Amino acid sequence: MHWRSWDLNLKVRLFGELITHTFFWMYFPFMALYFSDTFGKDVAGLLLMVPPLLGMLSNLFGGYLSDKVGRRFTMLLSLSMSTVMFALFTFSTSPLMDYFAFIGIGIAGALYWPASSAMVADLTTEEDRRIVFATFYTAMNIGVVAGPVLGSFFFVHYRFELLLVCTIIELLYLIAIFFLIKETLPEEVRREKAKERFSLTQQFKSYSIIFRDKVFALYILAGIFVAIGFMQLDIYMALYVKEHVMSQPLFSWGDWSFSIGGTSAFGWLMGLNGLLVVLFTLPVTQWFQHWSDRNSLVISSVLYGLGMFLMAFTSNIWLLFGCMAILTLGELIRTPVAQSFISKYSPEDARGQYMGASSLQFSIGRFIAPMTIGLSQWLAPVGVFGIILAISLVSAYLYIVLFRMIPSEQKG
Structure with missing residues (x-):
């Protein structure tokens, strides 16, 4: 699928997510260090478990909302909230207000x-x-190349100016979505969903049906273990x-x-991760496109855990x-496959909810990871x-079990 044949919606969002992620990675990697220095390690570990917990609920609500009233409306709601939260973060006068704004930005992103x-x-x-998913992933990670390196300087010395620019960028992207993006939720699905009463009870009823799907539930569990390591x-x-x-x-x-050394070395390591992702x-997606989803997910979990474990033996x-x-190789193999798997597996009239439920693996993983x-x-x-x-090896084993179940489920 060539770039020139892409829908305008995809082109606008690809460019918008590229810019917003560049600025996101100029501050986000340093928040754990900032809160550790401000509140102490033990308190910071507990504080960092709260945003993913709230993000978990926001993911579910975002998926439900995107199926109920549309993808475009949900994205506009998210960007409006993130713009306000970035403004609050920018003009904050206390660490507690910083933390509140940080939570708000996370909730907006989860939506x-x-x-x-x-x-x-x-x-x-x-x-x-x-x-297409791989292209979006590449665009998002272009920011990871320069973001942490620039952030190690700007977040420390020019935090106000950095957050002010983040606020302006979110506002501009909100305006672009409002004027240039059209709704993609199929009209027949929207009409059918419009007949349903909008309520939290209905939302959780819909998700209870999804999570009774044993294959999908196991996919979420395996993804949680991956996410704990990835975070x-x-x-x-x-x-x-x-x-x-x-x-x-x-x-x-x-x-x-x-x-x-120290914080600057961390910035360079994250920059390398982003550079490898971009390049x-x-x-890698093309090299492994003939691999089965099963082999791709298993190998990626093993590579990720191994790469992380080897860090314990060196400070060079x-x-x-x-x-x-x-x-990073494990990350590159996994990401397009995981996104494509959910797109194939989910029914069209519940695609947003399956995507929202799929995001739970990262929210739950981030909730547990600060431990x-x-x-x-x-x-x-x-x-x-x-x-x-x-934890990474457990996820690899769960993926093996998962793909053994899929043929029997399909026959059933």
């Missing part, structure tokens, strides 16, 4: 993604979805690099050398770059990274 993913699925054919990039890995990676030369020439998402920045390359900060008080790095590896 947005089920509608966004459902819109991509609405506008693409099954054979094109992996590539450690900006939680435990950030803490590990800050405390154990001392200042060391990255490049040297004669008497000149460029050294990084290799589409090639170049070896850490190698570990980052291994776990590693507390564990780091009692365990050595090899112990914490060992737990992350074990």
Whole structure:
């Protein structure tokens, strides 16, 4: 599916999500460090468990809303909320207000993604979805290349200016969605949903039907284990690099050398992750497009856990770059396959809700993930990274069980 043949909705959103994610990654990776320094590690670990819990409910509501009233309306609601929350964050005068705004931004994002993913699925054919989802994933991660590196400077020294620009960017994207994006929820589905009474009871009734699907429930469980490990990039890995990676030369020439360590080393590691995602998402998707969903998901879990675990044995920045390359390969194999799997598996009239329910794996994973900060008080790095590896291997096993169940479900 060539870029020129894409629907205008996809083009506008691809560009908008590219810009918003660039600024998102200039502040987000440093929030765990900011709250740890402000409130202490134990309190920060508890505080960081709250936004994912609220995001969990927002994901479900966002999926329900996108099926009930439309993808476009849900995205506009999300961007309106995020604009207000970024403005509050910008002009905040206390750490508690910062935390409240951070929660609001997370809730807004959780509302947005089920509608966004459902819109991509609405506008693409099954054979094109992996590539289109991979392209969106590449665009989102272009921000990851420069974001953490720039953020390690701007968030520390020019936080007000950075957050003010984030507020303006969210507002401009809101305006673009309002004027340029058309609704993609099929008209017959919208008419059918309009007959249903809008209520929280109806929403949770719809989701109870989804979660009685054993295959989908197991898919969510496996994804939760993956997400716990994946979220450690900006939680435990950030803490590990800050405390154990001392200042060391990255490049040297004669008497000149460029050294990084601590927070700056973390920024460079996240920048490498983003660079690899940008350069290799589409090639890796094409290389592995003939692999089954099962093999792709299993191998990706193993690679991610292994790359994370190997970090425990070194504080050398170049070896850490190698570990980052291994776990990023796992990330690149997994992401387009996971998004395409839900698009294929979900019925058209409940696509938004399936996308919202699928997002639960990341919300629940982020809710549990900060526990590693507390564990780091009692365990050595090899112990914490060992737990992350074990969790990743459990997810790989669950994917194997999942795909054994699918043929029998289809026959049934």
